[in-house]
Amino acid sequence: MTERASGEAWTMSRGYARLLALPLLFLAVFFAWPLLRVIVRGFVDPSPGLANYIRVFGDGPYLKVLWNTVETAAVVTVLCLAIAYPVAYVAARLRGAWLHLAAAAVLIPMWTSVVIRSYAWMVVFQRQGVLNDALLALGLTDTPIRFLPGSIAVHVGMVHIMLPFMILPLIANMRAIDRTLLSAAAILGANPAMAFLKVFLPLSLPGINAGVALVFMTSLGFFVTPALLGGPRHMLAAVLIEQQANQLLNWGMASALATTLLVLTLAIYVFYARITGGAAGAGAGR
Amino acid sequence: MGELVSRLARVMLPGLALLIAAFLVLPALIVVPLSFSNQTYLSFPPPGWSLKWYEAMTTDLAWPQAAVNSFFIGVPTALLSSILGTMAALAVARGRIAWAATASAVIVAPMLLPHIIMAIGLYPVMLDLGLLRGYLGVIVSHTVVAMPLVFITVSASLRTYPETLEMAAMTCGASPWPTFRYVTLPMIRPGVMVGAVLAFATSFDELMLSLFLTGPGTRTLPRLIWEQMNMFLTPTIAAVATLIFAFSLLLLGLVALLQNRAGANPSFARE
Structure with missing residues (x-):
């Protein structure tokens, strides 16, 4: 009887496995094939060779933009972690109405269009904007400060968009941490700071890893925020690629830049997939 | 010393959390009042109130057209994503595939990945297929980036009950389709629906692929907002943004409701 059941299970799982064919075919045609074309195009357009890559990695504006992209992503990730960690620490302990309120504060911005949020930041940072009004009123400055276009606005806008993606994995992780361990540490003589450093922080590392990888990877591909708030002086890779392809019709260069960005992102994704054990479930939303 | 630090932390942490919460909802608090301004320039807070930007939005036919396009693209994207995402989730969760982890990673x-990479790859593909600037090309492209959401939510649903339920149905003589229709689907329905809403929301908010793949007749709301923002910054955009914001809250509420109901389901998760 058991043998029969396992035989049944075998055919059943084989039937299920066949369901993968159609989604994989779809992804092969509309995901893998386009990516392959981008990669190939970087080497053959306008002429076969490494010309595009020599220009990307030669001393020109391109390498500077790529470096600026990595640096901005790193700064945004660190800022998000620094802000999200204490927030998650508090939020993970909430219950009832406060928990719902915290969830709303995190989820509502996540559900607000990225384009709209960048628009709001333009209103905040413009010359006669909310921020300048406040600074003038407080007497912190005599003349309005020019924030747009500028890197402060880009960083604030990006941190705002990425913050929920750092907070959510951290909360998920911290809610699973048994806080009686902290009491145990206290009973054994650790002061609260010590208990936090030696017990809580190490236990929250998986959440930190997931959040950092997710935020860093997503930050590398940002387009709307830097395009609207950064201007030409604070250009990021996605803005440059769009410009090369859509406006300058330099598709070879755009493809070489995109391939570089792809390799960078994939390296982080592989790392992320490894630390979260394959199934990426933390980043639902964007 | 440690005592002092912890006491300080106890007082300051909740305050800090509240401050961050305020930061997170700030854009919404600015856009909504701005849409009711009676001024052309973006002064905040508005010196007076009016509904003229909502009027401007309805008289300019581009906005309603873009809204219709967003739905024409978002709804089929949600449907297609649900079908493909559910199939993939069933295969990975129940198929005993040796390379399941790799398959998940690929899906x-x-x-x-940054959408710009897919945008410049899909552009020539859609051009070759004759799907550029039409609805179908964008629907298919949005499905590529929205399907993972359905895959994730349905995979989570499939983990809440053992596959022996399906095996029981099949050993009792049910063929695959009735098994899916009467056993699997009722169990995973909340996951499929949440995934579908998330897929719709992804399409509804997506800019990059739309920028490359839609034409003047098929351009979506994010693309029109984007184009308008690069030309002139009037509060009309705030009016549109407020409506989109209200709609997004509706979707968020829907997801919360669905997830609540999923939570109330007789669950096999706790064994």
Whole structure:
């Protein structure tokens, strides 16, 4: 009887496995094939060779933009972690109405269009904007400060968009941490700071890893925020690629830049997939 | 010393958390009042109130057209994503595939890669297929980035009950389709529906692929907002943004409701 059941299970799982064919075919045609074309195009357009890559990695504006992209992503990730960690620490302990309120504060911005949020930041940072009004009123400055276009606005806008993606994995992780361990540490003589450093922080590392990888990877591909708030002086890779392809019709260069960005992102994704054990479930939303 | 630090932390942490919460909702608090301004320039807070930007939005036919396009693209994207995402989730969760982890990684990847890479890859593909600037090309492209969401939510649903339920149905003589229709689907329905809403929301908010793949007749709301923002910054955009914001809250509420109901389901998760 058991043998029969396992035989049944075998055919059943084989039937299920066949369901993968159609989604994989779809992804092969509309995901893998386009990516392959981008990669190939970087080497053959306008002429076969490494010309595009020599220009990307030669001393020109391109390498500077790529470096600026990595640096901005790193700064945004660190800022998000620094802000999200204490927030998650508090939020993970909430219950009832406060928990719902915290969830709303995190989820509502996540559900607000990225384009709209960048628009709001333009209103905040413009010359006669909310921020300048406040600074003038407080007497912190005599003349309005020019924030747009500028890197402060880009960083604030990006941190705002990425913050929920750092907070959510951290909360998920911290809610699973048994806080009686902290009491145990206290009973054994650790002061609260010590208990936090030696017990809580190490236990929250998986959440930190997931959040950092997710935020860093997503930050590398940002387009709307830097395009609207950064201007030409604070250009990021996605803005440059769009410009090369859509406006300058330099598709070879755009493809070489995109391939570089792809390799960078994939390296982080592989790392992320490894630390979260394959199934990426933390980043639902964007 | 440690005592002092912890006491300080106890007082300051909740305050800090509240401050961050305020930061997170700030854009909404600015856009909504701005849409009711009676001024042309973006002064905040508005010196007076009016509904003229809502009027401007309805008289300019581009906005209603873009809204219709967003639905024409978002709804089929949600449907297609639900079908493909559910199939993939069933295969990975129940198929005992040796390379299941790799398959998951490949299926989720489009959601996490920068959209610009896919946009410049899909442009020539859609051009070759004759789908450029039409609805179908964008629907298919949005499905690539929205399908992972359905895959994730349905995979989570499939983990809440053992596959022996399906096996029981099949050993009792049910063929695959009735098994899916009467056993699997009722169990995973909340996951499929949440995934579908998330897929719709992804399409509804997506800019990059739309920028490359839609034409003047098929351009979506994010693309029109984007184009308008690069030309002139009037509060009309705030009016549109407020409506979109209200709609997004509706979707968020829907997801919360669905997830609540999923939570109330007789669950096999706790064994």
